[in-house]
Amino acid sequence: MFYSPVRTNASEAEKNEKLHLFKYVEDPQQKNVETFESRNGYSAWKKVLSSMSAEQVIEEVKSSGLRGRGGAGFPTGLKWSFVPKDSPKARYLCCNADESEPGTCKDRVIMERDPHAIIEGMAIASYAIGCHLMFIYIRGEFGECIRSMERAAQEARDRGHLGKNIYGSGYDLDIIVHSGGGAYICGEERALLNSLEGERGMSRIRPPFPAIEGLYACPTIVNNVESLATVPHIINRGASWYSSMGTEKSSGTKVFSLSGHVNNPGNYEVELGFSLKKLIFDPAYGGGMKDGKQLKGVIPGGASTPFLTPDMIDVNLDYESLASVGSMLGSGAVIVFNEDTCIVWTILKLIHFFRHESCGKCTPCREGTGWLEQVVRRIEMGQGEQGDIEKIEDVCGNIFGRTICPLGDAAVMPIQSAIKHWRDEWQYHIDHGSCKVKSEFSFQ
Amino acid sequence: MQGKVGVFVSIGIVMAEQVKKEQAVSGVPMVTATIDGREVTVPKGTTVLEAAREMGIHIPTFCWHPKLKSVGACRMCYVEIERMPKLQVSCATEVMEGMVIQTASEQVLQGRKAVIEFILLNHPLDCPTCDKGGECDLQNHTFAHAVDDSRYSFKKARYTDGTDGTTFDDKRLGPEIVLNRNRCILCYKCVRANKEAFGEYDLGVYERGNIAEINSAPGHEVDNPFSGNLVEICPVGALTNSDWRYKIRVWLTQTTSSICNMTSSGSNILFYKEKNHNKIYRVTSRMNDSIDDGWLPDVSRYGYQIATTEERLKTPLIKKDGKQVEATWDEAMTVIHNRFTEIAEKKGKVCLGGLASPYLDNDSLHSFNKLFRTVFKSNNIDFRSDYRMLPEGADSPYEMLVDQPFTIADIDDSDLIISFGSDLIREHPNEYLRMRKAYNFKRAKVVSINPYAVKSADIAELEVIHSIGRAETVLNGICLAAMEMGLVNNQDLTGKIAPATTAEAASDAGVTEDDLKEVARAISSAKKISFICGEMVSRSIARDTIASALWNLYLLFGFKDKGQMAILPRYANSRGAGSLGLLPSPSDGLRNTLSGLWGCFPESDPNNTDAMLALMRKEEISGFFIIGANPLMLYPDRQFVTDGLERLDFLVACDLFETDTTELADVVLPLSSWAEYDGDYVNLEGKVQHARQAIKPLYQSKPAYEIITMVAEKFGAPLFESIEACRKEVDELLSMTHSTKFPSQFLEVKPCYEDAEEEYPTPLLICDDPHHCGHRTEKSQSLSNFVSEAYIEMSPEKAEKLAVKDGESVRVESPVGKIVVPVRISDCIDNNVVLIPRNFASTQVTSLLMRKRRLDRVKITKVDE
Amino acid sequence: MMLSEESVKAIKERAGRYPHRKSAILPALTIACRQLGYVDETVYREISKIIRIPMVEVAEAATFYTMFPKAPRGKYLIQVCHNISCALLGADSLIGYLEQKLGITKGETTPDDLFTLISVECLGSCATAPMMQINEDYYENLTRQKVDDILQDLRSKA
Ligand SMILES: Cc1cc2nc3c(=O)[nH]c(=O)nc-3n(C[C@H](O)[C@H](O)[C@H](O)COP(=O)(O)O)c2cc1C
Ligand code: SF4
């Protein structure tokens, strides 16, 4: 069976009781239901069905302090509690496995190597909101994940973890594994719902919120893979165990995808509040800068989060600490780049991406990203004009906070921070028509 | 006025309007907010944009449309709300208690300016050659926000015609619509309206982001019967239509408020004519929430071209030596007077008859009535020239059901809408759109009961397709199901209807028992029902039987308290003609009023269209006066009509252009269209609407009223002192307290089936093409650009059986006639039925029909070339 | 019919799973692409007939997403991620290398119709950069040697 060769810190989990998400991901057997069961798998699901009410499940997750791992960090239990108790409509759970935020490759590992953990988490969440048909929306490119989840879903049905009258509890639940068609925006929950309905993946206005009117106009909860995979552990070990990890407001552990110019790129599960510096430099994690180059900057939470400069990396990886330095935890994708990296080049890569991925529904994002890409490209090509930096800032300001979904914000925040931190480099580009560093990266 | 502005009435605003109605029933809470320093109280659910509009505060928009769901895409309608750091889109933000809203703060204006700047980045700014110039939202908003410079220094993205990269994009989407993608600002209104409001899927948006584009469905034309609206709602010049393109600048035109002459609801329209010139250039909607919701079916939009066509009759014609030659009005009047007098003297009894068109206005119809009853002393008069074998008497179950009150706007908040015996899109497009609206906004349940899969049933939760000619059995079956399931208490119906059980009814009608039960359940559980019956009832000679079955249903389920049921009239003033008594034997009440007004009422035998034609054949009617009608093209059994008209001594026919009927006339008079004079029309609800004169009568044509009064004067019997006197009489007639009649008890309904003959196996239904109405619209250039010849519509299965492909010709034969028509294959028809539209003179489809038959059946064979 | 019986069956089966048929549009397009390598007007029409959804809805969705090529491609569609994490580790030079090895430029197909080379946005393989996807499979942590081997292998299989 084909796996991503991505590095993880699973071995650390053998010694460290706290690390639960990655504990078995290096074991090729883990994806089989028998192995999963033998390691206490589906015990939380059994516990929930046999002895807990939906309210109790929600309460447990609420008090664990688990926050969404998809990017926004919204408290998971609280989100579930928004589903109206008395709605006569069907309710749906959608696991967001669209993982498309540049730099992020964590959900993929769980889907490929520990799929039952996701199904168990989804099942528990479904029970909490009264859902009987749950979906996992996997980005279409992830062929292996799709196969893995399909296979696990069938195993779960075969073993009675899903289906009718599960464990004799009277509860029915099934899963549909749905694959996307290639669109970053479909990771945004409202676009995801449209896409799942067979529409173009365009975002929708809020209200109504998905928890009230989501998929097929029914109450719907969208949660990230990692968030859901965490849930069984909370049920098994208790909310206080979970909240004892991490920091006060950012409890638990989180997987960080480390990529770019480091010696050991990979996925690392660490307690929230972990030091960013340590993640990059500790030999057990990033192992320091590749080829001994100097660090130039870090994108801490995926392509849509503001940049950090080397003097800012003494920061802890949790929601509050990153916010305090003007950035965000996002999806936990830490992208590291070295001194040879031109900041304009970097931004061009990003803005090209956001322009390409804008759904085109709302004017500022549709038109603004296109305009920004043109100006940034002009600067990168050495044809920048005086005033371009101010123009970029102004256009960013006209996009930020003015769009339907956060893609607009996501597109401009890195640019704004890149100008803030490296303004002179932008200016140099314009003044000299070229750059001090060339960003020519070859591969071995 | 300071202080609270109570907002209850909401013109043109869906949400508020709906909320208002809900509130009337359930007491929706009100919320109070402050907009630009003034307090406003609105029903919960009202958007900030709507609330502001109520107060007369105009917030600019591009993507918002009052009749569509908000999508918040364009971001033009920003407002600032206290305690919300970001600008909010007012079109998608509900007013909350205590909100403090600024609609024109500095931040708001900056935000809007930025949006305009974004939109203009790639906009061609070709206003000088753009037909939208002068009425373009983008132009207006740019002007209002003083955006006079662009900071965009790149080459604008361009769609080109593909050759040299400089020509601009001009893509014909359909017969009438041209798309210029460069101008498109991606508000998606067209696509949304098309799908959401019209249920049409011939237009879409493709690709994404800043290369997204609007275009027709691959391999399809945009030619749906509501497509003209897309042009009207486009906020820029991206969509333009052929009739207006490059013809005239909007500021050189002048508008006239009027109503459409094509639908029976009377869509409200604006005529655009060139100032100082007697020429109409286009028609747009004049949004009336109680009637059309601002949507015009294409027949209403392009129907005006029947007035502007070159083919108009220009002068009176008099037949001399078998040829019609031009004449003056005086000459024509003299001939009419002399010949009618001669005939009357020769016969010595009532031998004159008249047929008026239900398209005519009240004054015309009333004067025609008066001419016949008081001058010619004749009860040979009718306005219904396309319904075979109509029953006599205003109290027939059918006539009572035609006369039922019906309110279009009530469809909006019905929770159950049933369309029965009606291909709604073809017959009542406005009501069809209402039904969709109720479905979209209120999740109303839609039920379609028809002998074939009508297109409007795409939103039907339940579609009952029954064997043709078994309509009453379906209705009986529904009643039986309700009684069997104990949904109703009243059992008096038992024994009056056949068959006796639901099961039998189901099998007779070719439906399932479950279908009948489900309809019964839906009706009994609905709170508010709109039950719409259409042409398939009116055109059937079993109309009284079907109407009786409908009445039983009405009584059994207690419709009186929970809904409306009516057979909707088909033409612009059908309801007016009936209310004014333009019938051989009007109701007693009407007759009394009329004789009171005129001091007399003839005693002669009343004869309707069918009876008059029969009398012509016996030469008992020898002089005939047709105004606006075209029985030869519309009356079922063309041979019967031809025989009758040819046997006449003298025929006067007035119309806009030459028709099959005018060809037979001894005197032909050019009639003015409704755009050429002031007139009142009664729509299907009984509402009187005024159509204003947009242009002076063209050529030598005259309005019907003038023609009729001229004739009367020639006979030395002026009808009215003035038109005001005529209107006074009309008012009196229309204000007569109209006590709606119900049968007091259940009616007997014994189905009358007609067996098929083996030789003619296929049931044929005559209909209107969705782009046409009656005999006049083929003269509209735009409408005939959509469809200009008849076709036979059949299912793919049927076509396969006949081994014909789309477009190939078939011979259609009935026991009395045969025609050759091309085939049109459609998914919207099945059950072995075929349709042929009656709107094209070149195909004499009525020659296939037999006037005493319930069902027309034909034999279809492929024409081998 | 362009769609094979097997594809039609698969699409019908998918359509039956969802509460609303329309949800089957993406799965249907995926199945069609798997069989044909691309989709076009005819395919939209066939899908629309199978799942009973207006054809325009299928076309609208198909053109929104990137995974449904609108014209035939080479047997192997090589998609190289050019987004930031991969670019930092040489994605641009990887593309150059592939162009040179295949004798085509980005966006083109080799004359033997074997390979089409395009660059795409992030494929969620950032910590194993640089990478490429060939048809449905991912190839990660690429080196020149690996690329040579992969191309060799695919050529020999073709
Ligand atoms: C442009 C955009 C892309 C997103 N992509 C993803 C994604 O790929 N995966 C994900 O889980 N959440 C993504 N999100 C966040 C989702 O909208 C949503 O907040 C999340 O799935 C909720 O799950 P959580 O509460 O478990 O984090 C994205 C958001 C935006 C604005
Ligand atoms: S912000 Fe961009 S991606 Fe989000 S709705 Fe607007 S156009 Fe679409």
Ligand code: FES
């Ligand atoms: S009108 Fe509100 S966003 Fe377009």
